[in-house]
Amino acid sequence: MKGGGFMADKKWYFGSRRVFAFPRLGIVVKVPRFYWKRGWSRFVDGYKLGGVIFSLSWTEDQFGSCRQVLTKGLRDNWQEFVFFCRHRGPFLQPTLFSFLGFLNIQLYGKILSEEEFERAKVWRQFFYLTNQEHLSDGHHFEKAANFCAIDGHLRMVDYGSPQTRAILLKWGDALYEQVSLATPSETETQN
Ligand SMILES: Nc1ncnc2c1ncn2[C@@H]1O[C@H](COP(=O)(O)OP(=O)(O)O)[C@@H](O)[C@H]1O
Numbered sequence: 001m002k003g004g005g006f007m008a009d010k011k012w013y014f015g016s017r018r019v020f021a022f023p024r025l026g027i028v029v030k031v032p033r034f035y036w037k038r039g040w041s042r043f044v045d046g047y048k049l050g051g052v053i054f055s056l057s058w059t060e061d062q063f064g065s066c067r068q069v070l071t072k073g074l075r076d077n078w079q080e081f082v083f084f085c086r087h088r089g090p091f092l093q094p095t096l097f098s099f100l101g102f103l104n105i106q107l108y109g110k111i112l113s114e115e116e117f118e119r120a121k122v123w124r125q126f127f128y129l130t131n132q133e134h135l136s137d138g139h140h141f142e143k144a145a146n147f148c149a150i151d152g153h154l155r156m157v158d159y160g161s162p163q164t165r166a167i168l169l170k171w172g173d174a175l176y177e178q179v180s181l182a183t184p185s186e187t188e189t190q191n
């Protein structure tokens with residue numbers, strides 16, 4: 001299920017979760033991935049520089065940190081569940097259940113293809129709908145694989161990280177209401 005195109009640079013791109021899709025049941029199951037070997041070598045690098053606390057102080061969202069490859073999947077799973085329970089915005093693809101982050105169940109949604117994302121100029125729409133604030137989490141918002149389409153509306157399936165959640169708290173409702181998934185030429189003929 002991983003968005004294949006982004007796997008190109010394997011040294012730096014880590015899918016933090018493994019996702020099993022059951023479209024007929026209408027759900028997906030997300031389990032965290034733990035990259036033990038890589039985590040250990042990153043821990044040792046940090047440890048040599050500044051000790052245990054220093055090495056572990058770099059967060060899941062800091063590129064190259066030990067926690068990025070060890071605990072990001074678990075953190076994202078758990079935060080996705082908590083965020084959905086608290087806010088339940090229409091822009092969030094519902095997360096139904098979490099076993100402490102070790103296993104999440106989310107509603108299945110048809111993931112947007114790169115072509116659909118390009119054609120509808122979704123990235124360009126983010127600029128004016130979020131007042132450009134999506135750029136603070138640009139790598140996340142530029143990936144079609146983090147979104148699905150439900151009844152013509154855009155929704156996010158991957159909302160575990162703090163930067164993503166901050167943007168969604170502010171702009172999630174507007175994005176759900178206003179992102180158009182029609183291609184611009186279709187819109188023109190309707191008007
Ligand atoms: N609710 C869902 N319905 C269908 N596919 C999904 C769903 N959630 C995730 N996926 C697929 O699994 C991939 C990885 O899930 P994601 O939540 O983005 O985890 P990661 O933290 O690893 O990026 C997504 O890019 C998408 O292709």
Ligand SMILES: [Mg+2]
Pocket residue numbers: 145146158
């Ligand atoms: Mg993702």
